[in-house]
Amino acid sequence: MSGRMRSATAATAFQKQWFAELTAGARAGEQIAVLNADAPHEIFRALGIPYVVSQWWASIISAKQAGPAALTLLAREGLPDFSQQYDALPLAEQLLPGSERPWGGLPAPAFAVAERSGDVTAKIFEEWGRRPGTEAFLLSRTGGDPAPDRWWERVAHDWEGVFGTPRLDLLQAEIEELIGWLERRTGRRLDRDRLAEIMRLGNEQAEWNRRTRDLIAAARPTPLMVSDSIPAVMVPQWHRGTAWAVEAARALYHEVAERVDGGAAICPQERVRLMWIGRGLWSDLDLYRRFHDEFGAVFVWSMYLAIAADGYARxxxxxxxxxxxxxxxxxxxxxxxxxxxxxxxxxxxAHGVDGVVHLVADDTPGAGFISEALEAAGIPVLEIRANNADARSSREAGIPDRIATFLRTRVAGA
Structure with missing residues (x-):
């Protein structure tokens, strides 16, 4: 029961088949979209517009070791290859020769939609809009002041109080503008009852994810690899609002419960519990198991399941x-x-971690405050500044050696 999780294998197989069907439809003339993770995906689902999430596609490009070649070609186009590679990789992948494109490559999208999470992201999606046949739409990003304490206890129901009416008014108006923009370009009309059902299913999915997160937090030893939980959670997230995604989240919970009840342990000699803050290291997913034998150190947490548990229900x-x-x-x-x-x-x-590895990218604000708060709580932190999707950056950072040194010098029990 300590091998690869059925949920992870099933999610990966589903996504590969789904992508093959999406690309076949696109090449037959169907309009598709590329969206970043912070765009309102549910509008596209309700309108029946297939979409690819740019960060997911970047993870595939990186995992297939196609990132360095793609970024080199981006630089030859006169565009930067050293900034926010996670957003830039899908654009760069379009430049690869056909035989080098993962899974046959992403067909040219009709729509490219993102939240303005920074100047660079906005420029990348503007660049999509300059490609033949692609139009871009950018949504505003706002900041919250003051920030509420313990937002995760309030946000599902009291979101008006948590975020404030002016912020919600602005984004709601922009989403309505996006709906009209898409309706004019597709000839379709948004069914708001269908959107309400998609939101309901997304909330149900979040409830299952919360149960799974809480089960893993309490489990000693940890029953699954982070590199399994990420696809088992995130592939359904990219299909949020579907019956399949709800069933996948439910199946993950029951599989984790089965493992906990059966005493499964991915590292029977577990002595040290680690938290990975930051995006997944897609070009080296084996990293997460590399410290079992020498240190008894296990990564028990990533943001993907945790934010799926706390961050989406509305x-x-x-x-x-x-x-x-x-x-x-x-x-x-x-x-x-x-x-x-x-x-x-x-x-x-909640997860009883003994140390934190904090991967800090160039577009993640507030990283120092996060590390400082963890250290103040008595939890040692290793900050590593590197890009998760760019194998060149992670190699230069020497991540495995730095984690090993961190375990030897700062983490008790290692």
Whole structure:
């Protein structure tokens, strides 16, 4: 029971088949979209527009070791290959020769939609809009002031109080503008009852993810690899609002419960519990098991399941406003102190971690405050500045050696 999880294998197989069907449809003339993770995906699902999430596609490019070649070609186009590679990789992948494109490559999208999470992301999606046949639409990013304490206890229902009416008004208006923009370009009309059902299913999925997160937090020893939990959680997230995604989240919970009840341990000699803060290291997923034998050190936490548990559920009668509430503060929850720092400390304590590896990218604000809050709670932190999707960057950072040194010198029990 300590081998690869059925949920992870099934999710990966589903996604590969789904992508093959999406690309076949696109090459037959169907309009598709590329969206970043902070865009309101549910609008596209309700309108029946297939979409690819840029960060997911970047993870595939990186895992297939195609990132360095793609970024080199991007640089030859006169565009930077050293900044926010996670957003830039899908654009760069379009430049690869056909035989080098993962899974046959992403067909040219009709629509490219992102939240303005920074100047660079906006420029990357503007560049998509300059490609033949692709139009871009950018949504505003706002900041919250003041930030509420313990947002995760309030946000599912009291999102108006958590985020504030002005922020929600702005994003709701922009989502309505996006709906009209898409309707004019596709000839379709948004069915708001369908959108409400998509939101309901997304909330049900989040409830299953919360149960799974809490089960893993309490489990000693840890029953699954982080590199299994990531695809088992995130592939369904990219299909959020579907019956398949709800069933996948439910199946993951029951498989984890089965493992816990059976005493499964991915590292029977577990002595040290680690938390990985930051995006997944897609070009080296074996890293997460590398410290079992020498140190008895296990990564028990990543942000993917935790934010799926705490960050997505939004209950309300108006599906567009509830959707605005789902996305308006997403960056705050993950990166902006004290929203982020309080949440990471809460998660670290709940999971009983002995140390934190904090991967800091160039577009993640507030990282120092997160590390400082964890250290103040008595949890040692190793900060590593590297890009998760760029194998060149992670190699230069010497990540495995730095983690080993951290375990030897700062983490008790290693």
């Amino acid at each position: 209950y309300g009668d108006d599906p567009v406003r509830a959707l605005a509430a789902r996305f308006v503060g997403f960056t705050d929850q993950l990166y902006m102190p004290p929203w982020s720092s309080q949440w990471y400390v809460k998660e670290a304590l």
